[in-house]
Amino acid sequence: MRARNPEYVVDVAIGSNHSRGTAIDVTLMDEHNNVLDMGAGFDEMDDRSHPYHPSVPPHAQRNRLLLNAIMFGGGFVGIGSEWWHFELPNAASYPFLTIVSPVFR
Template sequence: MNNSPLVEVDANALQVDIDLIYAGADNLAGKVIYQDPRCLLHVDAERCLRQASRLARQAGYRLRIFDAYRPPYAQLLLWQALPNPEYVRDPSLGSHHSRGVAVDLTLLDSEGQPLDMGTGFDDMREPSHQFYGDLPPAVQRNRLMLLGIMLASGFRHIDSEWWHYELPEADDYPLIDEQTIRSASY
């Protein structure tokens, strides 16, 4: 019996691209983080992501997911690589990714190219902040397009990362450990 609140994001059904950055070594830690590179989300977040994908497609875009559910061991590895609470949540507090209710993503254009967001994913500097003012108008529009899509779909943003969205009241969701994932069948 599957008692996990997580579901696997079906890229074909949702019409999204999945590029889990922490499944490879090209990330802020400089090493492979994920032992199980499935794109999982809490059922509530997956429902909102479905809506976000519909809205993005209506506007002529497609979503690319960089990260979703993050096991607690992975949060610890990221914290060890960058122990800065402005960008990586202290694992003792429990990441919203480790609750399955946060997703990191961007928009792709009709040719499948990522929109210019001013910085790359996991660029842990001030220009990555959601409302950083010293960026060209086209970049501001791209960020606002993603923001509008995600807010209209039930997510909220955080100030320090343009790519990070999470469900409201994320701390109310329980942390989900690896044992729950291993016992779940998908």
């Protein structure tokens, strides 16, 4: 079993911005509910997951840029290690949630 890389996985004892309700993991789907190719899998913990990694094919990079445009236009910011992760500016300044919410697709 591989050790958890802190670049991608936060210690649950510390919590993450997801635990504050200020972060979301998201991808894009086409009109037929097919997930668009982003050049690396959702939650793939590899350098190819970095938003602007040079090994990502041009068509997947365009999909990432489209996702960025949508999310940045909505006021979110990205992080350098995960193309799918977006959060509110100053996300860490919010308190941790004390409720559990469902995951939606």
